[in-house]
Amino acid sequence: MPEINQAALDFLMTRRSRPAKTLDLPIPDRTELLSLLTAAARTPDHGKLEPWRFIVLSKDKLRSLAHLVAGRGAALGHEPEKIEKAQGAYNTGHLAVAVIEVQKPSEKIPAIEQTYSAGAVCLALLNAALASGWGANWISGWPSHDRGFVEAGFGLVENERVAGIIYLGSERATPPERPRPNLDDIVSWE
Numbered sequence: 486m487p488e489i490n491q492a493a494l495d496f497l498m499t500r501r502s503r504p505a506k507t508l509d510l511p512i513p514d515r516t517e518l519l520s521l522l523t524a525a526a527r528t529p530d531h532g533k534l535e536p537w538r539f540i541v542l543s544k545d546k547l548r549s550l551a552h553l554v555a556g557r558g559a560a561l562g563h564e565p566e567k568i569e570k571a572q573g574a575y576n577t578g579h580l581a582v583a584v585i586e587v588q589k590p591s592e593k594i595p596a597i598e599q600t601y602s603a604g605a606v607c608l609a610l611l612n613a614a615l616a617s618g619w620g621a622n623w624i625s626g627w628p629s630h631d632r633g634f635v636e637a638g639f640g641l642v643e644n645e646r647v648a649g650i651i652y653l654g655s656e657r658a659t660p661p662e663r664p665r666p667n668l669d670d671i672v673s674w675e
Contacts, residue, residue, distance in 0.1 A: 496616055501660060503620030505574040508654030512580040513619060518653075521617060522582070525610035529602060532591060536599035537606045537648065540583040540639055550628075550638050551575035557634045563627075571626050574652055581652045582610060588644040603648035610651045620656030623649045 513521065522539055530536070542550070551572045558568030574581075586603035588596055607623050614621035628634045629647040639647070 497612075500612060500615055501662065502611065502615075502622045503656045504660055505622040505624055505652040506577055507657045507660070508578065508620045508622065508652055509657050510579055510655060512654050513614075513617075517617070518580075518582075521610060521613045521619075521653075524613035525584075525606050528605040528609045531598050531602065532594040534589045534591060534594055534599060534602075536587050536589050536594075537603040538585045538587055540585060542578075542581040542583060542650070544579050547575045547578045547581060553634060553638050554628050557628060557631055557637075560633070561631070567627070571628050574622075574624055574650075578652050579654050581650050583639060583650050584610065584648045585639065585641065586646050586648040600648075607649035607651060614651070614653050619653050621654075622652045624652060625649055 518541065525539075526535075554572045554575060555568055558571065563571075584603060584607045586600060588599055591599075611621050611623050625647065628638075629650065635641045635645075635647055641647070
């Protein structure tokens with residue numbers, strides 16, 4: 486019989502992201518953040534390619550990204566409401582980490598597995614932050630998928646893309662529980 490880590494299971498059964506707009510000061514300091522990034526980097530990684538990297542985004546950098554969202558949104562012809570919504574977390578966040586997927590050439594490891602690993606890093610960082618008592622939220626949105634935005638804002642190159650932006654801080658309000666999947670609808674037994 487395996488040894489159960491009940492605290493870890495209890496955490497996973499009750500974990501809940503905290504909306505970025507509800508996150509405030511204080512934020513993790515550099516030492517605390519390095520601990521969270523260390524935990525996130527222990528994610529599944531077929532072939533040990535490390536097909537991801539982190540960009541820590543300060544409050545000042547987040548505000549400059551909000552301005553870039555406005556410029557890119559206008560250039561792309563987006564409605565003002567869509568631009569304003571996309572600017573939201575950039576304008577209010579105090580700390581975030583952009584998880585950058587870095588596709589690496591490999592004869593053994595398919596590109597899709599590298600994408601999955603980058604997504605796993607996002608979830609690992611989110612869960613590490615929540616388990617450490619911080620509020621955290623994983624966001625993407627249209628700016629994260631716009632090449633003009635990610636190249637100008639993050640300096641990404643051709644083989645890189647944003648897997649997610651994880652906002653970190655102290656929660657001002659606990660969000661209500663949300664509906665969860667009905668396992669009868671999504672599980673088959675064969």
